[in-house]
Amino acid sequence: MSEQITPFRIEIPQHRLDDLRRRLDATCWPAALPGDDWSTGVPVGWLRDLVDHWRTGYDWRAAEARLNAFPQFTTVIDGQRIHFLHVRSPHPDAFPLVLTHGWPGSFTEFLDLIGPLTEPDDPADAFHLVIPSLPGFGFSGPTTDAGWDTDRIARTWAELMRRLGYDRYGAHGGDIGAAVSPQLGRVAPDRVAGVHVNGGPGPLPPLPLSDEDLATLSDLERDRIARIEAFMNEEFGYIAIQSTRPQTLAYGLTDSPVGQLAWLMDKFREWTHPREALPDKIIDRDWLLTNTMIYWLTGTAGTAAYVGYAQESAWGAAQSNSGVPTAAIVFAHDVGIRRYAETENTITRWTDIDRGGHFAAVEEPETLTEDIRAFFRELR
Numbered sequence: 001m002s003e004q005i006t007p008f009r010i011e012i013p014q015h016r017l018d019d020l021r022r023r024l025d026a027t028c029w030p031a032a033l034p035g036d037d038w039s040t041g042v043p044v045g046w047l048r049d050l051v052d053h054w055r056t057g058y059d060w061r062a063a064e065a066r067l068n069a070f071p072q073f074t075t076v077i078d079g080q081r082i083h084f085l086h087v088r089s090p091h092p093d094a095f096p097l098v099l100t101h102g103w104p105g106s107f108t109e110f111l112d113l114i115g116p117l118t119e120p121d122d123p124a125d126a127f128h129l130v131i132p133s134l135p136g137f138g139f140s141g142p143t144t145d146a147g148w149d150t151d152r153i154a155r156t157w158a159e160l161m162r163r164l165g166y167d168r169y170g171a172h173g174g175d176i177g178a179a180v181s182p183q184l185g186r187v188a189p190d191r192v193a194g195v196h197v198n199g200g201p202g203p204l205p206p207l208p209l210s211d212e213d214l215a216t217l218s219d220l221e222r223d224r225i226a227r228i229e230a231f232m233n234e235e236f237g238y239i240a241i242q243s244t245r246p247q248t249l250a251y252g253l254t255d256s257p258v259g260q261l262a263w264l265m266d267k268f269r270e271w272t273h274p275r276e277a278l279p280d281k282i283i284d285r286d287w288l289l290t291n292t293m294i295y296w297l298t299g300t301a302g303t304a305a306y307v308g309y310a311q312e313s314a315w316g317a318a319q320s321n322s323g324v325p326t327a328a329i330v331f332a333h334d335v336g337i338r339r340y341a342e343t344e345n346t347i348t349r350w351t352d353i354d355r356g357g358h359f360a361a362v363e364e365p366e367t368l369t370e371d372i373r374a375f376f377r378e379l380r
Contacts, residue, residue, distance in 0.1 A: 003163050008072040008083060008139070010064050012297055017060060020257055020296070024055045027258045038269055042262045050265070050280065051258055054289055063290040070114065074139070075163060077156045080148075083107075083139035084132035086164065089118040094126035095193075095380045096166040097372075098157055098184070100134070102175020103308040104264040105359065106294045107133045108287065109174070112365040117372070125373045130164060132157065134176060136303035138294040148307045150176075154183035158191065170376050172196040174360055176308055182345055185324035194379040195326045196372055198360040200336015201345050203318070204228060217337075220352065224335040231335075235270060238263075242305035250302025253295075260301055261292050273333040273357035283362050319344045327375040331356030331364060349375050 032044040070085045085107060088094070097117070101109045110131050117127045133140035135148045135156070157180065161169055170193050173181035178197035185192040195201070205225060214222060241249055253260045268279040268288060280288060295301050327349035330336040334357075338350045351371055356364040 002076065005073050005075045005163060008074045009068050010072070010139070012060065012064065016297060021055065023257050024051060027051065027256075029258075042265050042269070046278065047258070047262055047265065050285060050288075051261065053285060054257075054261070058286055058289045060290075060293060063286065063293070066111070067108070067290075070111075075160065077159050077163075078152065079144055080135050080156070081140060082132055082135065082156065082160060084130055084160065085110075085114075087114050087118055087129045087131070089126040089128050091119075091123040091126040093123070094118070094128045095376060096130065096161065096164075096169035097127040097376070098130045098132070098161060098169060098171050098181075100132065100157070100171070100173035100177030100180045101137075102134075102173070102177050103137075103304055104267050104291075104295075105175065106138050106291050107131050108291050108294065109359065109361045113361055113369055113372075116365070116369045120373070125377070127170075127372075127376075128166075130161065130166075130169075132160060134180075134304070134307060136307035137300055138298050138304075141298055141300035142303040143307060150179045150183040151187065153180050154187045157184050158188040161188075161191070167191060168193055170194045170196065170379065172198075172372055174198040175358065178202070182322070182324075182326060183319070185322040185326070186320060189322045189324055192322075192324050194376055195324055195345075196329075196375050197327070198329050198331065198368060199334040199358060200328050200330055201326055201341050202336075203340055203344055204335075205337060205340045207232075221337050221339075224337055228335050238267070239309055243309035246302050246305035246310045249305060253301035254299045257292075257296050260296050261289075263301070264288075264292055264295070268359070271333055271358035272363060273331065273355065275333070282357070283359065287362060321346060325349075325379060327351075327371070329353060329360070329368065329371045331358070331360055333357035 033040045036043045036045055070087055072085050074081050074083050099110045101107055118129060120126055136143040168191055171181040171184045178199050178201055181195050181197055182201045185195045253263055272279050272282045321344055323346050325348040326345040328336055329351045331353045332355050338347060341347055360368045
């Protein structure tokens with residue numbers, strides 16, 4: 001089997017952009033539900049404004065040029081094309097680090113971390129970065145077979161790092177990446193020096209908790225339990241759909257750019273912090289559109305949903321403790337709880353932050369960068 005690594009550039013044909021413009025111009029808009037607010041989904045008024053910017057103000061070619069400024073490659077591992085950025089620090093002793101995104105994000109989540117991590121003020125904090133697109137997501141899609149659970153993805157990352165010549169390295173991730181990164185430590189404990197996640201590495205607490213168990217928790221931990229319960233009652237619908245009918249969902253999302261945008265924006269509003277703020281007031285709207293374009297232009301809404309949620313093996317299945325030192329930074333939106341994380345992970349650093357949301361790399365890049373640096377200083 002070939003281990004060839006091939007340079008890659010994003011070069012979207014103009015006819016695809018022309019087609020997108022025609023579809024945006026011809027959007028069939030639904031009537032706004034009473035109140036036209038976020039309680040029933042993405043408001044029509046807000047989305048119309050964002051789509052108008054997509055049509056008249058957003059420049060894909062500028063975004064494409066920015067993405068192509070970073071070295072990109074593809075390689076085939078376990079029968080699947082894997083797209084990744086490989087950005088080496090100018091400092092030869094930099095430490096290798098693989099960064100893994102989640103859903104509804106993409107590899108673009110980490111763009112603002114690349115410069116600070118590869119070229120820090122102190123060369124002792126420098127990293128060589130490998131930033132893959134998850135199988136089925138964007139330019140690593142579509143998938144060609146089933147079974148892309150965290151274990152298989154982690155083994156693929158271990159092979160990718162081997163092909164790149166890295167014998168010892170660290171891992172960081174958020175969302176799905178916060179499950180893949182600890183699993184990478186389990187499949188390659190002799191090579192992974194440390195695992196860092198934002199949001200917590202899991203597992204979630206065994207709900208419902210008894211009154212006795214709740215009494216042992218701090219106020220912060222009880223708040224996180226309450227928000228997990230609220231999520232299961234109020235927001236679980238997208239998981240139910242993506243984990244059971246990803247193919248049916250894919251027809252609408254790959255045919256309607258506005259449908260694709262709305263599906264993603266619902267979660268960017270729910271998972272940014274503070275929740276009541278509009279997502280494009282927290283994250284730059286051009287980044288939100290570029291992230292959406294990755295899904296739209298590659299037609300991977302279905303395969304991303306399938307890999308992310310429609311797995312035969314449960315994402316939350318009990319895991320062994322790899323013994324690899326593990327750190328978590330938990331921003332205000334997220335719900336990681338150390339005592340439960342410690343049942344499957346060797347937690348050596350835990351940081352609770354009273355601001356920021358689920359998309360740490362784009363919401364709080366400076367804070368996340370410094371926490372990554374601090375954790376790996378003693379593990380290099």
